[in-house]
Amino acid sequence: MKLKSYFSGTVEAAMELARQELGEDALLVNARPATPETQSLGAFEVVFGVLPAQPGGAEPPPAADRHPRVDRLAQDVAGLKREIECMAQSLRSARMLGAPTAASEEPALYRQLIEAELDAALARHVAGGAPLEDLFEVDAALGRPGAERAVVALIGPPGAGKTATLVKLAARYGLTSRRPAHILSADVHRVAATDQLRALASILGVGCDVVESPLALTQALEEHRSKDFVFIDTPGLARDEMEDGAELARLIASHPEMDTHLVLPASMKPADLARVIDRYEIFQPKKLLFTRLDETERFGALATEAARRSLPVSFLTAGQRIPDDLEPATKERLVSLVLGTEGERKSRGAGA
Helix, strand or coil: CEEEEEEECCHHHHHHHHHHHHCCCCEEEEEEECCCCCHHHCCEEEEEEECCCCHHHCCCCCHHHCCHHHHHHHHHHHHHHHHHHHHHHHHHHHHHHCCCCCHHHCCHHHHHHHHCCCCHHHHHHHHCCCCHHHCCCECCCCCCCCCCCEEEEEECCCCCCHHHHHHHHHHHHHHCCCCCEEEEECCCCCHHHHHHHHHHHHHHCCEEEECCCHHHHHHHHHHCCCCCEEEEECCCCCHHHHHHHHHHHHHHHHCCCEEEEEEEECCCCHHHHHHHHHHHHHHCCCEEEEECHHHCCCCHHHHHHHHHHCCCEEEEECCCCCCCCEEECCHHHHHHHHHCCHHHHHHHHCCC
16 A cells, blocks of 8 residues: 655645545545644645555456455554544544633533543533533434334443343343343354353243354344344454454344444443444444443543444443343433433442
């Protein structure tokens, strides 16, 4: 890949210059303030990358013919591009709202939001008068709009609490409502977890099957078409295991009934949270679901990522009680979490 820098007074202008010359296929690699040595060329430097031309003018090979590692590299570059574009948006917001010049001049609300780990540009926006609840959306409805049944898949990194959350959902929306439900486990990597899930499903009186391949999952979805709810547990994939889940990801991303919730620990560091969401984009999640609220006191990253990704928050969990420690997300609740109000601290202490 060949890299080329463009300088201008704004990030947007530099990006426009690059795209005029290199075309829409150019990849945004970095955007940053110019160094003292290059400030005479413009206030900002934007770096674009261009793939080398194929021999004989041939078109690049189709995606289906590429090596999986090349596909993963393309995904990483695309994630970097989105991150840089988010940074450009942050720079625009900062210029529009005016960045504080000294700590003593920062509004108290701004300092409070930064302490809660809300994105700085969003914090300035709220401190400038925008309602915090307008930054993000919530959606606790199960199933895709217009679908005859709810097919709910929980995806996420290892240890996020997918299996426990799935059981809570099955108990709350299947058992409690007395509507037919079934559990499918695609997590064949952890035998003990599958046995635990089967035992819990048996206690709840909900059927549970293990599917060992995406094809088996497709067949099981057809077999249980009469169920109002089908809950799908998936393996927790670490960064170096994502290729192993590529086929499952394609099925989940392409299935027209799939309501996919990305399960994330609320206690995860903001930077790690953003990286995990980038990694799981191959599953095309429809919502974000946050667990372990009782393990942190800073919730700004939850609102930040919901706003950045335009993904609504569906549910919140804190604790192991089934199904009590599961609640549909509301804007009021999330705002209270981010602001850390006294009533919110009390409700967290009660295990809500």
